[in-house]
Amino acid sequence: MNVVMIGSGYVGLVSGACFAEFGAKVTCLDVDEAKIESLKAGKIPIYEPGLDELVERNVAAGRLQFTTEYDPVVASADLVFIAVGTPTRRGDGHADLVYVYEAAKQIARHLSGYTVIVDKSTVPVGTARQVERLIGEENSGADFDVASNPEFLREGSAIGDFMRPDRVVLGVESERAEALLRELYRPINLIEAPIHVTNLESAELVKYASNAFLAVKISFINEIANLCEQVGADVHAVAKGMGLDGRIGKKFLHAGPGYGGSCFPKDTTALIRIAQENAASCRIVEAAVEVNAAQKARMVKKIREVLGGSESGKKIAVLGLTFKPETDDMRDSPSLAIIPNLIDKGAVVHAHDPQGVAEARKLLPQQVSYCDDVFAAVKGADLVVLMTEWNEYRGLDLVRIKQLMQGDAFVDLRNVYEPAQMRELGFRYVCVGRE
Numbered sequence: 001m002n003v004v005m006i007g008s009g010y011v012g013l014v015s016g017a018c019f020a021e022f023g024a025k026v027t028c029l030d031v032d033e034a035k036i037e038s039l040k041a042g043k044i045p046i047y048e049p050g051l052d053e054l055v056e057r058n059v060a061a062g063r064l065q066f067t068t069e070y071d072p073v074v075a076s077a078d079l080v081f082i083a084v085g086t087p088t089r090r091g092d093g094h095a096d097l098v099y100v101y102e103a104a105k106q107i108a109r110h111l112s113g114y115t116v117i118v119d120k121s122t123v124p125v126g127t128a129r130q131v132e133r134l135i136g137e138e139n140s141g142a143d144f145d146v147a148s149n150p151e152f153l154r155e156g157s158a159i160g161d162f163m164r165p166d167r168v169v170l171g172v173e174s175e176r177a178e179a180l181l182r183e184l185y186r187p188i189n190l191i192e193a194p195i196h197v198t199n200l201e202s203a204e205l206v207k208y209a210s211n212a213f214l215a216v217k218i219s220f221i222n223e224i225a226n227l228c229e230q231v232g233a234d235v236h237a238v239a240k241g242m243g244l245d246g247r248i249g250k251k252f253l254h255a256g257p258g259y260g261g262s263c264f265p266k267d268t269t270a271l272i273r274i275a276q277e278n279a280a281s282c283r284i285v286e287a288a289v290e291v292n293a294a295q296k297a298r299m300v301k302k303i304r305e306v307l308g309g310s311e312s313g314k315k316i317a318v319l320g321l322t323f324k325p326e327t328d329d330m331r332d333s334p335s336l337a338i339i340p341n342l343i344d345k346g347a348v349v350h351a352h353d354p355q356g357v358a359e360a361r362k363l364l365p366q367q368v369s370y371c372d373d374v375f376a377a378v379k380g381a382d383l384v385v386l387m388t389e390w391n392e393y394r395g396l397d398l399v400r401i402k403q404l405m406q407g408d409a410f411v412d413l414r415n416v417y418e419p420a421q422m423r424e425l426g427f428r429y430v431c432v433g434r435e
């Protein structure tokens with residue numbers, strides 16, 4: 001089976017490499033020449049555990065290749081996936097579909113023989129039909145179907161998520177297209193992962209509804225954490241007690257600085273826009289977005305309070321910059337909302353992150369100093385902020401850190417450490433929902 005992935009970012013590259021591992025012949029295409037050059041040279045442009053070996057193995061086996069050209073790979077494809085970005089459109093919160101539509105037009109010009117065009121990008125309801133219309137207009141003789149196959153992989157565990165998903169969602173309205181997609185996903189079916197077939201609109205909405213639900217869960221526990229601080233409860237105990245109820249489940253009940261990343265912020269605002277455009281209410285998601293913004297602001301306030309009301313001239317060591325561990329993705333990371341605030345108020349920020357520094361340099365104020373190791377970052381610090389729960393921050397040499405610091409404040413935004421132990425070590429320890 002010949003597969004082309006349009007867009008070779010986190011989703012396109014991982015999906016393409018995994019389909020190749022399943023035995024398909026895959027071409028990953030991208031308009032970013034530097035990205036494709038780097039992939040051709042064997043360098044993976046993103047950090048994702050296991051991706052380098054997977055790509056190397058499949059390139060060597062002749063099942064995976066890279067290109068910037070739609071010609072000739074689209075003409076010989078059975079399936080062409082659109083996996084380009086759908087960022088928030090400036091000004092109105094809507095998902096920006098320019099890349100999707102541009103890809104659709106390019107695909108249309110190069111189609112030859114029956115082809116299934118599959119939306120893998122997260123796109124508003126109605127986009128697949130719009131893609132269908134565009135391709136028909138651009139190439140009236142084309143023999144094709146359009147399908148929707150939203151992706152649920154998580155950065156940091158993307159390969160495992162792709163190979164062993166909870167479900168595969170297929171929005172598909174032709175038997176021929178469904179048969180091809182089922183054949184492509186056959187190895188996943190062999191491990192009995194459910195393949196859930198719906199119409200196009202339902203498949204598109206499954207993705208937004210899933211991400212919005214998870215965002216709501218996070219904002220919910222963050223509000224409960226804030227209440228815990230007021231009433232002397234411990235959010236760990238509360239979340240555990242809730243999560244033991246099978247109807248609730250224990251996942252996504254971790255209090256913290258608010259969600260970030262490349263999906264939840266943009267997908268929640270896009271869902272709100274979709275609801276508005278269709279005269280439907282989406283108040284729970286609207287509240288989750290508001291609570292999330294407030295949570296980030298609350299973290300800045302927490303840091304300020306520990307510093308006695310002013311960040312001015314204080315040295316703050318920030319551990320972790322990416323929106324979560326095991327990725328170099330900085331898109332909408334809480335650190336981007338928190339660090340500039342501290343710098344504006346005169347703080348001196350020294351930061352460490354195992355993988356995110358190259359991206360962070362592009363997005364954070366230039367006053368941030370980046371350190372090669374944790375000890376360099378905390379040396380002389382008045383306060384340490386644990387921002388992202390990378391594994392290497394879970395077992396820190398706290399005695400050494402305390403000795404190297406000038407002050408004694410430790411703000412743990414991920415609740416990694418135990419308050420009593422941290423106090424025993426001499427820290428003024430502050431976390432989220434566990435005062």
Ligand SMILES: NC(=O)c1ccc[n+]([C@@H]2O[C@H](COP(=O)([O-])OP(=O)(O)OC[C@H]3O[C@@H](n4cnc5c(N)ncnc54)[C@H](O)[C@@H]3O)[C@@H](O)[C@H]2O)c1
Nearest residue numbers: 007008009010011030031032084085086099103121122151
């Ligand atoms: N990152 C995730 O964890 C994740 C998970 C599930 C779904 N998604 C969704 O998948 C989509 C892609 O996300 P991503 O994180 O991989 O984005 P990304 O920014 O990492 O990659 C998108 C790529 O598309 C390329 N591109 C843009 N226009 C193109 C065109 N016309 N032809 C060829 N290539 C083009 C860009 O150069 C870029 O390399 C988004 O809709 C996102 O919401 C992302």
